[in-house]
Amino acid sequence: MTTLTPVLTRYWDDPQSWTIDTYRRHDGYQALRKALRMEPDQVIQTVKDAGLRGRGGAGFPTGMKWSFIPQGPGPDGTVKPHYLVVNADESEPGTCKDIPLMLATPHALIEGVIIAAYAIRAATAFIYVRGEVVPVLRRLQAAVAQAYEAGYLGRDILGSGFDLELIVHAGAGAYICGEETALLDSLEGRRGQPRLRPPFPAVAGLYACPTVVNNVESIASVPPIILNGTGWFRSMGSEKSPGFTLYSLSGHVARPGQYEAPLGITLRELLGYAGGVRAGHRVKFWTPGGSSTPLFTEEHLDVPLDYEGVMGAGSMLGTKALQIFDETTCVVRAVLRWTEFYAHESCGKCTPCREGTYWLVQLLRRVEEGRGTESDLDKLLDISDSINGKSFCALGDGAASPILSSLKHFREEYIDHLRSGGCPFDPARSTAWA
Ligand code: NAI
Numbered sequence: 001m002t003t004l005t006p007v008l009t010r011y012w013d014d015p016q017s018w019t020i021d022t023y024r025r026h027d028g029y030q031a032l033r034k035a036l037r038m039e040p041d042q043v044i045q046t047v048k049d050a051g052l053r054g055r056g057g058a059g060f061p062t063g064m065k066w067s068f069i070p071q072g073p074g075p076d077g078t079v080k081p082h083y084l085v086v087n088a089d090e091s092e093p094g095t096c097k098d099i100p101l102m103l104a105t106p107h108a109l110i111e112g113v114i115i116a117a118y119a120i121r122a123a124t125a126f127i128y129v130r131g132e133v134v135p136v137l138r139r140l141q142a143a144v145a146q147a148y149e150a151g152y153l154g155r156d157i158l159g160s161g162f163d164l165e166l167i168v169h170a171g172a173g174a175y176i177c178g179e180e181t182a183l184l185d186s187l188e189g190r191r192g193q194p195r196l197r198p199p200f201p202a203v204a205g206l207y208a209c210p211t212v213v214n215n216v217e218s219i220a221s222v223p224p225i226i227l228n229g230t231g232w233f234r235s236m237g238s239e240k241s242p243g244f245t246l247y248s249l250s251g252h253v254a255r256p257g258q259y260e261a262p263l264g265i266t267l268r269e270l271l272g273y274a275g276g277v278r279a280g281h282r283v284k285f286w287t288p289g290g291s292s293t294p295l296f297t298e299e300h301l302d303v304p305l306d307y308e309g310v311m312g313a314g315s316m317l318g319t320k321a322l323q324i325f326d327e328t329t330c331v332v333r334a335v336l337r338w339t340e341f342y343a344h345e346s347c348g349k350c351t352p353c354r355e356g357t358y359w360l361v362q363l364l365r366r367v368e369e370g371r372g373t374e375s376d377l378d379k380l381l382d383i384s385d386s387i388n389g390k391s392f393c394a395l396g397d398g399a400a401s402p403i404l405s406s407l408k409h410f411r412e413e414y415i416d417h418l419r420s421g422g423c424p425f426d427p428a429r430s431t432a433w434a
């Protein structure tokens with residue numbers, strides 16, 4: 001049985017966990033002191049050696065991303081400023097790890113920001129947070145003010161000669177602004193829409209300058225790595241997916257919440273810690289990494305939840321948002337809800353996603369209400385296929401994922417809706433109950 005490894009969450013139940021004093025009592029800002037005694041490249045190398053992978057969904061190696069920042073003058077002979085941008089725009093359905101982290105321990109994120117900015121030689125950093133989550137915004141702003149007062153931000157940090165300004169920026173609540181290049185456009189004051197990549201932000205990001213965009217959890221994982229070393233980090237998880245991470249369990253679970261565990265733990269083990277599926281019920285389907293990742297079923301309870309394990313089983317680890325649905329849930333209705341979300345949040349820049357998500361909603365609604373025919377299922381597959389891999393950004397692929405995977409695992413349930421003239425889970429609407 002894999003044991004839980006509370007690192008980032010270890011004192012979340014302290015009612016004062018968010019204050020700078022509590023953070024300092026738990027070794028807070030010690031990693032910063034250590035990092036400032038290292039050369040910036042040594043810090044990058046440490047994060048590379050640890051094997052930390054981005055916790056925002058894609059799992060790209062964090063140290064490698066930092067090392068892409070060009071040093072010295074560019075081809076035109078000028079030296080451009082570097083920026084660090086923290087993507088705190090968490091909004092993938094089911095994902096609820098960064099917001100609790102920022103509420104419980106904002107200084108863990110701030111310390112990570114200072115270390116990362118030092119490593120990539122950035123003098124300005126931004127935390128781009130969802131503006132409508134006002135308590136998080138206020139808590140971050142208060143914590144940043146405390147960090148300035150304590151000499152961790154501003155000029156000559158802890159006498160090291162390193163200067164850093166940190167700005168908390170409130171986004172306006174568009175899911176697409178979690179896509180890193182749309183986020184940068186939004187930060188620059190424009191309408192948030194994805195940019196063509198390459199160039200990646202590491203080469204041309206904010207104001208066309210080299211920029212690292214990292215997720216909250218990735219950055220907050222840096223101080224413990226600096227403090228405890230790469231061997232400690234690598235003693236958890238697997239060779240290709242080392243370390244600990246936050247799994248968010250939601251849905252039909254006895255004790256939903258954030259569970260911090262080594263990468264590679266299984267859902268069966270996590271359910272053991274979370275009190276299992278609600279009494280008297282069993283898992284029907286679940287998402288390994290938010291609604292953009294192909295659905296899993298009861299058959300997948302023993303899949304190791306690391307990047308390779310989940311991919312090998314046909315899905316993606318994504319944000320590690322494990323949404324659990326028991327046998328009382330209509331999969332067609334769940335997929336319809338997610339698709340409505342993607343259609344609403346589609347930024348409209350590319351045709352496959354803008355038009356495709358609209359038509360997916362129309363078809364799914366018809367099937368869910370039992371008004372369609374079996375040929376609608378083929379149309380759903382066709383449209384999903386026209387979106388998947390053919391859209392401008394990952395939102396399109398994410399929209400197609402639940403449809404393709406639910407039709408693979410639960411085609412019969414779609415057909416049941418057509419046969420029953422409505423949702424078989426809803427006695428009020430299905431003629432099968434008449
Ligand atoms: P990606 O794989 O294209 O890129 C990942 C990161 O690596 C980016 O920062 C990118 O700039 C960098 N990168 C990749 N190749 C590079 C190269 N050759 N040179 C320099 N940098 C490079 O993934 P993407 O589109 O950024 O993110 C998709 C993921 O986001 C999905 O897997 C999904 O799980 C997740 N997601 C998370 C959400 C959340 O709320 N946290 C919301 C929606 C999606």
Ligand code: SF4
Nearest residue numbers: 348349350353393396
């Ligand atoms: Fe916009 Fe969707 Fe195209 Fe992404 S895939 S650029 S969200 S229309």
